[in-house]
Amino acid sequence: MPGPLAGMPPGFDPYKTLQVDPEADPDVIQAAYRRLAQKFHPDRAAGDEAAARMIAINAAWEILGDPKRRAALDRQRAAAEQAARTASAGRPGSSSPDRHPAGPTGSGAGPARTSGWGPEAPGSPGASTRGAPRPPDTVSPDWTSGRSTSGGGYDPSTMRSPDGHGAAGPPPGNPSGSVLNFGRFAGWSLDEVARVDVEYLEWLDRAPIGRQYRDELDPLLRRLGRRRSVRPGEREPRRGLFRR
Secondary structure (H helix, E strand, O other): OOOOOOOOOEEEOOHHHHOOOOOOOOOHHHHHHHHHHHHHHHOOOOHHHHHHHHHHHHHHHHHHHOHHHHHHHHHHHHHHHHHHHHHHHHHOOOOOOOOOOOOOOOOOOOOEEEEEEEEEOOOOOOOOOOOOOOOEEEOOOOEEEEEOOOOOOOOHHOOHHHHOOOOOOOOOOOOOOOOHHHHHEOOOOOOHHHHHHHHHHHHHHHHHHHHHHHHHHHHHHHHHHOOOEEEOOOOOOOOOOOOO
8 A cells, every 4th residue: 555655756744845743733734734825826926936836735735634644644754753763772872762661652661750749650640751850830829821822832852743643552541631632642631641741731731732721731730740829928930921
């Protein structure tokens, strides 16, 4: 069976062509396609370069606009990136940054992690896949979920986007809260994600894509000890509410 990029030129990346993140919702991808299609449509842009760009935009949309073809593309990207990481780890002088992945995709229990509550094993409330101990974020007592989205970009180096869409595997069970339909935790409820990767929830709370979940994320982060309000008489943090 031909792959999702069959017939495409070498190096063709549908996500880059439509200028969207691999974690983007289908609505976001469709809006990006429409915007670019209007910009490079032959009625608005003349020349060979614009025509070639329009062909690439349509080709990218044919892949990303089809859920099955997009899922196949994400699996292919994840496999290629995993092979690259494996090859890199096998070179002399290289080391793997995470030999004990947490959560259902890990091959073992992995080392115990620590948070503000003390040692924790992966999968327990407050556990983090990368968590170095640190104090909880401090917010104003007047905090609301209507926060600025400035600085909420997706950072592949820390949020593990190379693992691909749905790479965390099937959810562990006992769901609670909204169910995500994007990212490595696609199909997981917020509470299930909180058990294995609280840092993912912290990123989701900052990112524009997580705006719809913020009223649920705030109590989750407080329960896990990753956020607290300023106590009476305590000076508010310098970074303020709209921190980067």
